[in-house]
Amino acid sequence: MLTKGGPRMPLSTAHVTIEHPAHRVVELIHSLGDEVTARLGGDGRAAIISRHGTCSLVPRWGTLVLIAAAPDLDSLTGVRDLVTRHLSHSAAGQEVHLDWTGPTSGDALEPVTPAVQDYLLAHCTPPDRLLTELAAMTREATGRAAGMQVTHDGGVLLEMLVRLSGARSAIEIGVFTGYSSLCIARALPDDGRLLACDVSTEWTGMALPFWERAGVRDRIDLQIGPALETLRALPEERTFDFAFIDADKAGYPAYCEEIIPRLVTGGLLVLDNVFLGGTVLDPAFQEADQRAIREVNEALAQDDRLDSVMLPVRDGVTLARKR
Numbered sequence: 663m664l665t666k667g668g669p670r671m672p673l674s675t676a677h678v679t680i681e682h683p684a685h686r687v688v689e690l691i692h693s694l695g696d697e698v699t700a701r702l703g704g705d706g707r708a709a710i711i712s713r714h715g716t717c718s719l720v721p722r723w724g725t726l727v728l729i730a731a732a733p734d735l736d737s738l739t740g741v742r743d744l745v746t747r748h749l750s751h752s753a754a755g756q757e758v759h760l761d762w763t764g765p766t767s768g769d770a771l772e773p774v775t776p777a778v779q780d781y782l783l784a785h786c787t788p789p790d791r792l793l794t795e796l797a798a799m800t801r802e803a804t805g806r807a808a809g810m811q812v813t814h815d816g817g818v819l820l821e822m823l824v825r826l827s828g829a830r831s832a833i834e835i836g837v838f839t840g841y842s843s844l845c846i847a848r849a850l851p852d853d854g855r856l857l858a859c860d861v862s863t864e865w866t867g868m869a870l871p872f873w874e875r876a877g878v879r880d881r882i883d884l885q886i887g888p889a890l891e892t893l894r895a896l897p898e899e900r901t902f903d904f905a906f907i908d909a910d911k912a913g914y915p916a917y918c919e920e921i922i923p924r925l926v927t928g929g930l931l932v933l934d935n936v937f938l939g940g941t942v943l944d945p946a947f948q949e950a951d952q953r954a955i956r957e958v959n960e961a962l963a964q965d966d967r968l969d970s971v972m973l974p975v976r977d978g979v980t981l982a983r984k985r
């Protein structure tokens with residue numbers, strides 16, 4: 663479950679079209695001098711900390727993305743003004759126009775507004791009777807925890823990705839009452855296998871009759887126990903064509919570390935909840951979950967074994983394909 667702790671920290675982003683953005687970042691840091699503490703990464707990204715607040719600088723193919731955050735609105739204006747002034751100064755002769763977004767805070771961010779989410783949900787293949795019953799049973803039996811279940815459009819996406827990728831060997835971390843497992847398993851061929859990992863016998867027990875009814879029970883190998891232990895106990899040669907991670911968020915970095923080497927070339931890794939309700943953008947949120955998801959989001963984007971893209975589906979879904 664998402665915990666929204668810590669003070670709200672207003673943040674604002676901008677992106678600017680600029681020649682040689684990585685160069686500009688270095689020049690900007692020089693220009694700022696001892697007004698800031700700066701950390702420059704090997705990939706050209708930088709983070710600066712000023713007395714007002716912080717600003718992340720991400721150079722990308724002819725654009726520079728800026729994410730500023732500060733403890734209050736006045737300080738946010740201070741960070742934005744500082745960066746804007748020095749960027750214009752360091753870009754020697756180039757006109758720099760920074761159109762900062764209005765201040766928002768991580769817990770107020772909605773990657774997709776509820777009205778759009780409802781429209782999307784109403785315009786995908788509707789759930790069949792079995793999925794409808796499984797969702798209803800989950801709501802009745804688990805109460806508030808039912809919110810952990812992938813939404814129906816998320817399930818359709820998983821099923822489509824498994825079919826499109828032609829996967830035969832799949833793994834899922836985070837089964838709950840088996841909705842996403844059912845979507846994955848029924849998209850596999852008859853001889854396909856899904857290794858389904860969860861710690862709860864109670865929740866996964868509710869999945870079993872639905873998997874039986876769908877005729878996929880014998881495709882699913884349910885492993886009860888901490889998923890990291892299950893992964894580390896697998897034979898070295900065990901590989902996967904498809905992996906879906908939707909369990910404890912703090913565990914994501916370790917799950918990725920175990921799963922990526924086991925993905926076949928062309929294999930697909932899918933991660934749910936990569937926005938954590940928008941809190942990943944807001945440095946005020948520093949709980950283990952947010953730190954872990956930020957770490958994974960950064961790492962996957964820079965991993966040269968993968969092509970990866972984040973989709974604004976519900977709470978954010980990352981697709982990463984092994985090169």
Ligand SMILES: C[S@@+](CC[C@H](N)C(=O)[O-])C[C@H]1O[C@@H](n2cnc3c(N)ncnc32)[C@H](O)[C@@H]1O
Nearest residue numbers: 810811812836837838842860861888889909910
């Ligand atoms: C968000 S729910 C999964 C929802 C599921 N994908 C669905 O669509 O219904 C997260 C699940 O992760 C499981 N979980 C939490 N920590 C775990 C761990 N260390 N190892 C394996 N499973 C874990 C929980 O028991 C819970 O069922």
